[in-house]
Amino acid sequence: xxxxxNKERKIYNYLLSIITxxxxxxxxxxxxxxxxxxxxxxxxxxxxxFFKVSMxxxxxxxxxxxxxxxxxxxxxxxxxxxxx
Numbered sequence: 001x002x003x004x005x006n007k008e009r010k011i012y013n014y015l016l017s018i019i020t021x022x023x024x025x026x027x028x029x030x031x032x033x034x035x036x037x038x039x040x041x042x043x044x045x046x047x048x049x050f051f052k053v054s055m056x057x058x059x060x061x062x063x064x065x066x067x068x069x070x071x072x073x074x075x076x077x078x079x080x081x082x083x084x
Contacts, residue, residue: 070083
């Protein structure tokens with residue numbers, strides 16, 4: 001009788017340790033996924049910010065080149081060509 005109870009207790013402890021390990025793994029995966037999602041959102045925001053800044057700088061550069069090329073034209077160019 002004692003041997004049977006001891007065997008059942010070992011099985012119970014073994015199953016309990018497996019369940020504890022599985023719960024630990026699930027919590028680890030959950031928090032790792034949560035951390036990865038937060039990092040992904042932050043990096044996407046930073047990437048979008050960099051794209052906006054670079055597009056704004058490109059827009060300013062193109063406008064400055066256009067304005068510079070228009071101011072370097074001879075006055076006769078505007079008599080012949082409609083600019084807007």
